[in-house]
Amino acid sequence: MALTPLMSSTAVVLMAFAAAAAVALHPAVAAVSYDRKALVINGRRRILISGSIHYPRSVPEMWPDLIQKAKDGGLDVIQTYVFWNGHEPVPGQYYFEGRYDLVQFIKLVHRAGLYVHLRIGPYICAEWNFGGFPVWLKYIPGIRFRTDNEPFKAAMANFTAKIVNMMKSEGLFEWQGGPIILSQIENEFGPLEWDQGEPAKAYASWAANMAVGLNTGVPWVMCKEEDAPDPVIDTCNGFYCDYYTPSKPYKPMMWTEAWTAWYTGFGIPVPHRPVEDLAFSVAKFIQKGGSFVNYYMYHGGTNFGRTAGGPFIATSYDYDAPIDEYGLLRQPKWGHLRGLHKAIKLCEPALISSDPVVISLGNSQQASVFRSSSGYCAAFLANYDSESSARVTFNGVHYHLPPWSISILPDCKTTVFNTARVGVQTSQMTMERVGGFSWQSFNEEITSSNDESFTTVGLLEQINVTRDNTDYLWYTTYVDIGQDERFLQNGQSPVLTVMSAGHSLHVFINRQLIGTVYGSIEDPKLTYTGNVNLWVGSNTISILSVSVGLPNVGEHFETWNAGVLGPVMLNGLNEGRRDLTWQKWTYQVGLKGETLGLHSLSGSSLLEWGEVPQEQPLMWYKAFFNAPDGDEPLALDMSNMGKGQAWINGQGIGRYWPGYKAYGDCSDCDYRGTYNETKCQTNCGEPSQRWYHVPRSWLNPTGNLLVVFEEWGSDPTGISMVKRTIGSVCANVFEMQPSMRNWHTKENENSKVHLLCDFGKKITKITFASFGTPRGVCGNFSEGSCHAHKSYDPFEKKCIGQQRCSISVVPEVFGGDPCPGTMKRLAVEAICG
Numbered sequence: 099m100a101l102t103p104l105m106s107s108t109a110v111v112l113m114a115f116a117a118a119a120a121v122a123l124h125p126a127v128a129a130v131s132y133d134r135k136a137l138v139i140n141g142r143r144r145i146l147i148s149g150s151i152h153y154p155r156s157v158p159e160m161w162p163d164l165i166q167k168a169k170d171g172g173l174d175v176i177q178t179y180v181f182w183n184g185h186e187p188v189p190g191q192y193y194f195e196g197r198y199d200l201v202q203f204i205k206l207v208h209r210a211g212l213y214v215h216l217r218i219g220p221y222i223c224a225e226w227n228f229g230g231f232p233v234w235l236k237y238i239p240g241i242r243f244r245t246d247n248e249p250f251k252a253a254m255a256n257f258t259a260k261i262v263n264m265m266k267s268e269g270l271f272e273w274q275g276g277p278i279i280l281s282q283i284e285n286e287f288g289p290l291e292w293d294q295g296e297p298a299k300a301y302a303s304w305a306a307n308m309a310v311g312l313n314t315g316v317p318w319v320m321c322k323e324e325d326a327p328d329p330v331i332d333t334c335n336g337f338y339c340d341y342y343t344p345s346k347p348y349k350p351m352m353w354t355e356a357w358t359a360w361y362t363g364f365g366i367p368v369p370h371r372p373v374e375d376l377a378f379s380v381a382k383f384i385q386k387g388g389s390f391v392n393y394y395m396y397h398g399g400t401n402f403g404r405t406a407g408g409p410f411i412a413t414s415y416d417y418d419a420p421i422d423e424y425g426l427l428r429q430p431k432w433g434h435l436r437g438l439h440k441a442i443k444l445c446e447p448a449l450i451s452s453d454p455v456v457i458s459l460g461n462s463q464q465a466s467v468f469r470s471s472s473g474y475c476a477a478f479l480a481n482y483d484s485e486s487s488a489r490v491t492f493n494g495v496h497y498h499l500p501p502w503s504i505s506i507l508p509d510c511k512t513t514v515f516n517t518a519r520v521g522v523q524t525s526q527m528t529m530e531r532v533g534g535f536s537w538q539s540f541n542e543e544i545t546s547s548n549d550e551s552f553t554t555v556g557l558l559e560q561i562n563v564t565r566d567n568t569d570y571l572w573y574t575t576y577v578d579i580g581q582d583e584r585f586l587q588n589g590q591s592p593v594l595t596v597m598s599a600g601h602s603l604h605v606f607i608n609r610q611l612i613g614t615v616y617g618s619i620e621d622p623k624l625t626y627t628g629n630v631n632l633w634v635g636s637n638t639i640s641i642l643s644v645s646v647g648l649p650n651v652g653e654h655f656e657t658w659n660a661g662v663l664g665p666v667m668l669n670g671l672n673e674g675r676r677d678l679t680w681q682k683w684t685y686q687v688g689l690k691g692e693t694l695g696l697h698s699l700s701g702s703s704l705l706e707w708g709e710v711p712q713e714q715p716l717m718w719y720k721a722f723f724n725a726p727d728g729d730e731p732l733a734l735d736m737s738n739m740g741k742g743q744a745w746i747n748g749q750g751i752g753r754y755w756p757g758y759k760a761y762g763d764c765s766d767c768d769y770r771g772t773y774n775e776t777k778c779q780t781n782c783g784e785p786s787q788r789w790y791h792v793p794r795s796w797l798n799p800t801g802n803l804l805v806v807f808e809e810w811g812s813d814p815t816g817i818s819m820v821k822r823t824i825g826s827v828c829a830n831v832f833e834m835q836p837s838m839r840n841w842h843t844k845e846n847e848n849s850k851v852h853l854l855c856d857f858g859k860k861i862t863k864i865t866f867a868s869f870g871t872p873r874g875v876c877g878n879f880s881e882g883s884c885h886a887h888k889s890y891d892p893f894e895k896k897c898i899g900q901q902r903c904s905i906s907v908v909p910e911v912f913g914g915d916p917c918p919g920t921m922k923r924l925a926v927e928a929i930c931g
């Protein structure tokens with residue numbers, strides 16, 4: 099056996115001994131501590147699998163089920179940020195109810211027997227409005243965010259202490275018998291520190307000391323913060339973290355964000371990450387000695403109301419996570435990771451008590467072996483080749499490794515899991531239409547003045563005026579046109595140019611919409627240029643500037659602007675160009691419908707609503723409906739709409755923007771090779787988000803109010819309610835290796851096909867089955883050149899009429915080997931009914 103050049107076997111044994119001794123010496127000091135190998139809970143090093151579930155991104159009624167599904171998926175820990183702007187909407191006025199009932203969420207996790215990693219931040223990034231900061235924070239005199247600034251530090255210390263004290267008084271830290279084993283202060287500050295130097299360094303060390311001074315009794319982490327001062331642990335975030343080494347040799351290797359895919363933005367395609375690659379990245383991290391992995395996100399959920407950050411972050415925060423936005427299992431992702439977690443747990447005794455010894459098995463193949471003095475042995479066999487599979491010999495036994503994959507051998511002999519062999523089924527989800535709505539309308543006023551409007555010289559920054567209480571700000575000015583203007587005769591109408599810092603705007607001349615423009619996730623700035631029809635006398639120019647979420651990341655994002663900052667120019671008059679920038683402008687914050695509270699039952703009932711007009715911009719629509727029967731998750735199909743917001747019974751469903759089509763590359767995606775967020779995308783040329791989650795718990799059996807504010811003039815009659823259900827289920831599995839056939843344990847499920855329908859449904863039809871070299875993906879399989887003629891038989895026999903069935907993927911089951919010498923797989927698709 100060759101040893102890694104990094105470490106001799108004596109060193110490994112000595113270090114393991116030293117670590118074990120350290121653990122034994124201090125068990126009573128703190129219930130949760132750490133050493134160089136792992137977090138230590140009640141004297142025991144632990145390999146911990148964690149997943150992010152953000153409590154305000156679902157509804158409390160969903161929490162128990164989400165947590166249970168996380169537990170069933172093999173998680174030990176739930177990680178969440180704390181959402182400051184949700185908890186302190188007004189300075190000193192706190193809110194911890196409904197979706198913001200943090201204590202209840204943590205108690206539910208505890209009840210399920212899981213731990214909590216509480217990322218207090220209070221800067222959280224997270225594609226959440228303003229990175230979690232309340233907007234009022236920006237208006238504290240002299241403030242600068244996230245630097246050595248006294249007003250900022252005072253506010254941050256105050257909120258952090260508030261949360262820590264709340265957790266203590268509820269008895270939620272581990273030493274109190276609660277579930278919190280870990281906290282986080284700040285978020286990915288390291289990269290900013292690089293750019294900003296001294297004041298940033300001073301701030302980072304202040305933040306760490308402030309946190310430690312709160313005596314939580316559990317360790318603090320600072321993610322992406324190489325010089326996290328002791329005893330704070332620096333951790334890694336990324337698609338892969340196997341390259342990462344903790345900044346100090348006595349700190350454990352922890353991965354606080356293993357990205358399960360990426361967020362969705364309006365105007366960009368939807369990212370997906372193949373589970374084979376995600377599992378590969380996690381196995382690789384553990385194989386390098388990592389002991390804590392958190393999936394970001396395990397359930398992504400929804401940015402309800404106006405909570406999405408940005409600008410341009412979509413309402414769906416699905417993240418292609420193992421539990422989908424609606425709270426359903428995403429298969430095969432959830433199931434395959436569950437298999438991975440089981441395999442890792444089988445290795446835990448070896449992992450926590452030894453360091454890996456790396457043995458070369460070929461050019462791109464390696465074994466990492468964990469052998470403890472007490473006799474445990476676990477091995478990870480890796481094939482880093484992104485093209486070809488490999489046959490390797492380890493301890494005298496042959497193993498077949500698919501490309502870009504890792505096999506896990508908890509006894510150093512038996513493969514119980516390979517990251518690229520996905521044995522669990524795929525579920526094809528469908529959105530089944532359950533009904534439409536009958537609508538009434540209310541015309542938003544295209545105007546600029548009411549009691550609260552004001553007039554001033556020049557253009558004002560939008561958030562300074564709205565304080566982000568609304569997306570909408572009207573900018574209105576007047577232009578006098580004399581009778582002698584030549585354009586009145588020659589028909590060459592003047593050109594209006596409006597420059598805005600973002601994020602979207604509509605231009606009206608004399609109350610007629612003449613144009614709509616919007617920025618993009620890469621660049622929120624925009625310019626409107628167009629010909630305008632002006633009449634003799636006074637003309638009204640009204641610009642409705644619309645924000646689409648405040649920035650959540652970037653250097654001093656609190657200073658970034660939105661709204662019409664100019665110049666605003668009119669070209670083509672007798673005088674040439676007239677600069678409107680420094681004229682008098684009248685400002686109106688928000689829409690009339692917002693002031694009237696049209697989204698709510700009380701507000702909407704005070705008015706007369708009319709018929710639905712044709713293509714009228716800035717319209718409010720309302721409809722009443724009864725809750726669809728059943729318990730499947732619900733969504734609104736908004737595919738025919740332009741842009742706006744929607745509410746159900748007064749609760750904000752979120753911003754919708756199907757009118758913004760996704761631009762990008764959606765070509766085929768292969769799990770093999772290094773992943774990045776643009777590698778595997780869908781929805782190119784289509785809306786980035788078509789469906790908008792309607793939590794069942796927001797509905798009454800009858801008489802629910804749906805209100806939509808549509809900016810672009812789209813017809814609401816195309817909106818429908820849909821149910822999310824499993825359409826068909828598929829499996830696509832490699833044949834069982836001969837070396838594994840005689841090995842029977844419960845964990846060896848990788849080379850069996852399992853089909854499972856939802857509760858109450860049965861397999862009614864096998865629409866495809868091929869053992870050989872089938873092609874395509876679920877919903878679109880076809881036979882390859884090799885196909886066993888009895889491929890359908892075992893399924894017809896064992897599966898039809900059943901809720902679940904399992905079939906071994908070995909040639910005998912399908913009438914013999916159709917192409918000896920070729921690596922075969924089985925693809926099958928079944929309908930549940």
Ligand code: GAL
Nearest residue numbers: 222223224225285286335361
């Ligand atoms: C990380 C950040 C998270 C989230 C993620 C992208 O860098 O810490 O809060 O923003 O990126 O989804």
